[in-house]
Amino acid sequence: MKPVNVGLLGLGTVGGGTVNVLKRNGKEIARRAGRGIEITHASARDLKKARICDTQGIKLTSKPQDVVDDPNVEIIVELMGGTTLAHEMVLRAINNGKHVVTANKALIAKHGNEIFAAATRKGVMVAFEAAVAGGIPIIKAIREGLAGNHIQWAAGIINGTSNFILTEMRDKGRDFADVLAEAQQLGYAEADPTFDIEGIDAGHKLTIIASIAFGIPLQFEAMYTEGISKITRDDVAYAEELGYRIKLLGITKRLEKGVELRVHPTMIPERRLIANVDGVMNAVLVNGDAVGPTLYYGAGAGAEPTASAVVADLVDVVRALTSDSENRVPHLAFQAGALSDLPILSIDDVETAYYLRMQALDKPGVLADITRILADQQISIEAIIQKEPTPAMQSVSVIMLTHKVQERRMNAAIQRIEALGSINGAVTRIRVESLGSK
Numbered sequence: 001m002k003p004v005n006v007g008l009l010g011l012g013t014v015g016g017g018t019v020n021v022l023k024r025n026g027k028e029i030a031r032r033a034g035r036g037i038e039i040t041h042a043s044a045r046d047l048k049k050a051r052i053c054d055t056q057g058i059k060l061t062s063k064p065q066d067v068v069d070d071p072n073v074e075i076i077v078e079l080m081g082g083t084t085l086a087h088e089m090v091l092r093a094i095n096n097g098k099h100v101v102t103a104n105k106a107l108i109a110k111h112g113n114e115i116f117a118a119a120t121r122k123g124v125m126v127a128f129e130a131a132v133a134g135g136i137p138i139i140k141a142i143r144e145g146l147a148g149n150h151i152q153w154a155a156g157i158i159n160g161t162s163n164f165i166l167t168e169m170r171d172k173g174r175d176f177a178d179v180l181a182e183a184q185q186l187g188y189a190e191a192d193p194t195f196d197i198e199g200i201d202a203g204h205k206l207t208i209i210a211s212i213a214f215g216i217p218l219q220f221e222a223m224y225t226e227g228i229s230k231i232t233r234d235d236v237a238y239a240e241e242l243g244y245r246i247k248l249l250g251i252t253k254r255l256e257k258g259v260e261l262r263v264h265p266t267m268i269p270e271r272r273l274i275a276n277v278d279g280v281m282n283a284v285l286v287n288g289d290a291v292g293p294t295l296y297y298g299a300g301a302g303a304e305p306t307a308s309a310v311v312a313d314l315v316d317v318v319r320a321l322t323s324d325s326e327n328r329v330p331h332l333a334f335q336a337g338a339l340s341d342l343p344i345l346s347i348d349d350v351e352t353a354y355y356l357r358m359q360a361l362d363k364p365g366v367l368a369d370i371t372r373i374l375a376d377q378q379i380s381i382e383a384i385i386q387k388e389p390t391p392a393m394q395s396v397s398v399i400m401l402t403h404k405v406q407e408r409r410m411n412a413a414i415q416r417i418e419a420l421g422s423i424n425g426a427v428t429r430i431r432v433e434s435l436g437s438k
């Protein structure tokens with residue numbers, strides 16, 4: 001049978017990795033797909049740039065629309081990134097009756113509802129395995145492998161760049177900016193790295209996970225995001241002292257009143273497997289009522305790990321080319337007409353435990369003032385550490401772990417603590433999750 005012709009938008013880290021994997025493993029891939037898969041037409045901004053892949057035999061253009069409009073191409077792989085040109089090209093490809101594979105989580109999180117509706121109308125597939133957790137087949141695992149479960153929650157380290165930064169800060173005492181520059185050089189970071197360090201990229205991925213886990217529309221705009229840029233080496237060290245690790249976690253839970261959807265630095269007990277996921281590696285924990293907790297681990301970014309997911313999607317699309325569109329796995333796991341309207345909860349309604357760190361004057365009565373404020377908000381303390389003041393300092397670091405409390409109450413308490421004359425500067429707050437099976 002004739003190979004399937006594929007058009008590729010983007011020849012950067014993931015695009016280059018995809019060309020390489022398809023070339024190297026072409027025969028094995030054809031045995032799986034039932035047909036060969038060939039990239040015949042590709043676009044990039046600068047055609048003179050050196051590439052990580054060999055582009056011989058591929059027609060090149062700087063105009064993505066030439067690829068999208070190529071009548072010989074059946075599948076478009078979008079690996080440009082961004083949400084403007086990529087959005088336009090994906091809709092144009094769908095409109096041209098072509099199937100789409102993309103690694104672009106920002107695009108799916110923000111415009112996925114529109115894109116899937118357009119694809120359904122045209123009877124084409126849009127596959128996006130590489131958009132979440134790089135090489136880990138988490139979309140397939142949740143959408144198909146866990147289809148028998150009522151999924152209760154999922155939590156994951158789903159940004160490789162920020163995990164790499166936190167790990168290097170902890171293990172080698174390296175500087176934040178220095179590690180970020182290395183992550184960019186290794187091709188892990190987004191074009192705008194604030195997406196990685198401020199939790200936005202993880203938010204895009206969590207939006208997708210929540211939709212396929214709970215059968216809700218994609219709702220990135222309701223997501224709470226907080227990044228790692230304010231985490232200090234002291235916090236990392238104090239967390240260790242308390243038996244915890246700090247990770248940028250995406251957490252989504254389905255409760256009766258709504259869905260929690262939040263990304264923030266989180267302290268996790270170090271005995272949990274996920275607390276030991278380091279470097280660029282990602283891991284996603286998914287808890288289903290029948291299966292219990294399941295953990296998926298692997299490389300979350302980089303050329304070939306991500307290409308692994310892109311090529312798996314290509315194989316799926318090629319296998320399904322001849323199936324009729326009603327009998328395919330639905331884009332968001334649940335049938336389009338069966339999505340739930342469960343609301344996304346405000347972060348103020350979320351209940352977690354907390355780590356607090358503050359600089360307090362070293363004088364009698366200060367701790368009593370702080371604990372009184374916490375008691376007024378019905379916040380109970382699990383552990384408290386007061387550090388010896390260094391000779392140059394007038395103040396001491398006070399570190400507390402609290403039991404679970406609603407975020408709204410904690411905000412009120414922090415506001416009052418920060419107003420005390422005996423407290424210097426802002427209170428650092430990191431949410432704590434036990435990630436047990438309940």
Ligand code: NAP
Nearest residue numbers: 010011012013014044045046079080081103104301302306
């Ligand atoms: P990248 O290295 O920056 O590559 C982007 C490619 O798109 C480049 O080849 C670039 O051309 C081309 N491009 C960008 N704007 C264009 C335009 N206006 N016209 C024509 N071509 C254009 O990005 P990447 O890291 O491969 O990421 C691609 C996508 O995969 C993004 O959505 C990203 O979020 C996602 N992703 C990345 C990773 C990762 O580890 N990097 C992992 C998972 C998902 P030039 O090369 O000529 O500049």
Ligand code: HSE
Nearest residue numbers: 159160161188190301
């Ligand atoms: N910038 C992303 C990360 C790429 O660091 O996880 C993978 O999606």
